[in-house]
Amino acid sequence: MSVLKLFRPLSLSIGLRYAFASSNHRFATFIALLSMIGIMLGVAALIVVVSVMNGLEGELKDRLLSSIPHAVITTDRDMIAQDYDLSRIRDIKGVVAVAPQITDDVMIQGRNGIYGVSLFGIDPADYPDFDLVRASTGTKSFKSLVPRSFEIIVGWDVLDRLKNNVDDELRIISASYVKYTPFGRVPSQRLFTVNGAYSVGGMSSGMILGNIEDVRRLTHMQQGTVSGFRVWLDDPFEVGSFIEEVGRIDPKLTVKDWRVELGEFFQSVAMERIMMGLMLALIIMVAIFNMLSSLAMVVSSKVPEIAVMRTMGMSQSAIMKVFIVEGAISGIIGSVMGLILGLICVAYLDSILNVLGINLYIAAGGVGIPVQVKGLQVLMVLLVTIALSFAITIYPSVRAARQSPVESLRYE
Structure with missing residues (x-):
């Protein structure tokens, strides 16, 4: 040593x-x-x-959670007053934006057939700028979603499947409201013009956006009400604590979150x-x-x-x-x-x-x-x-x- x-x-x-x-x-x-x-x-x-x-x-x-809501605040009837006081909801930790919406599962018809998608009626003024769909589409297309314009924003993958493009007209068919005609019951339907398209990094995008009042006319949603309020969270994985806070604020409210569709994934x-x-x-x-x-x-x-x-x-x-x-x-x-x-x-x-x-x-x-x-x-x-x-x-x-x-x- x-x-x-x-x-x-x-x-x-x-x-x-x-x-x-x-x-x-x-x-x-x-x-x-x-x-x-x-x-x-x-x-x-x-x-x-x-x-x-x-x-x-x-x-x-x-990518995936940009095309579906992180959480939606509504009631048991899937309908809530459009003027509901959201001040306490906005103050919950982790909430970055809240916007009203009218939603419906619809069929969209183009040159290459009919596909099932989710239709979201939104108010562009309340839709946040940081949202990936809005950033991909561009603010100009969102601002053109004014009442009675009957314009929509569609994912590029949906347009590819339909063999359509921007500025084309697509027929949207909703079964939420049925008209009685001499030929029988006919679902509510209307032609909409595609004014913009978005992409979420190659992910499937089954969401189309239109003005909230145009979607109300298609689905015949009662005036003064909406399907719910879409909530953007800072961390979507913390949606459980958000639901608990909403329950404390108003037990009558129901919260639907992204885990219903993508939780298992x-x-x-x-x-x-x-x-x-x-x-x-x-x-x-x-x-x-x-x-x-x-x-x-x-x-x-x-x-x-x-x-x-x-x-x-x-x-x-x-x-x-x-x-x-x-x-x-x-x-x-x-x-x-x-x-x-x-x-x-x-x-x-x-x-x-x-x-x-x-x-x-x-x-x-x-x-x-x-x-x-x-x-x-x-x-x-x-x-x-x-x-x-x-x-x-x-x-x-x-x-x-x-x-x-x-x-x-x-x-x-």
Whole structure:
């Protein structure tokens, strides 16, 4: 030990010397190196996959939930007074906009047939500028949705299926109101002109927008009432707490939210993220258990040295700390290197996949794989991995501390 100057605490000094000095037990050193590399790759892969899943979930949340309401405030009769006092609703935390609407499930007829869509009657003055549909269509098209204009805004994918384009006339058929004619009962219908189209990033858009008064005439909704009030939330995933607050304000109100249509889809996305995380966590666990086997072999090879340290006055707890430091150092270095490697891969993910020729997201028309690094998740991965690295060293360290110096030195 004279070659390397020791420092205090002594257990840390000896543990670091054992960790970085060349060992006679080359196989144990090789296993420890593989364990460190395994931890590094496992942590890096976990950070990359979790960041990509976060990005995809955020992208889906922005795209899919832009074409359906986050929440709709109404009553049991699906009808509410248009002048209902919304001041307390607007004050709820997380609410960013509220607007009246008249909704109906209708059939839209074009050159290529008839399709079912959802018709939303809106007031352009109340429709928020930040809405993705409005941003995609343009303010000019929204402002032209004036009463008796009988104009609508349609998704590009719907127009493609109908083989129609902007400025064409489409027939909208509503079964909410039925007229009696000499030929029998006929659903309410009218020709509307397409004045604009929107796209939500390749997602299916079964929502068409028209002026609220024009939709009222089509559906014969009673004057002074609307189907409900559409609510935009800062975080649609917090809709549960919003519903609770509405219940406290007015128990007579009913809230319909996006989970009715897309709840199961987002649950499956969240479950997929959890399962991917668990599978990658198993890679880290395998590497950590390899550390256990390598440290056990190291302890076996250093029995004489342990005996010498015991005879020189080192306590059992000090011996334990020596091997805890030696074993955990691989986990700490592997975790930190995995963190750095993972963040680098996330930052240059598109470039890396392009070099490998497997960037399917861009090949499908995307501008780049969406990634979202959450600091708390990354910190949790790092801390848990380091904690497991320390925990796995306890058994070999206890075994080393319990070595009897008399028995160990008897045949030396």
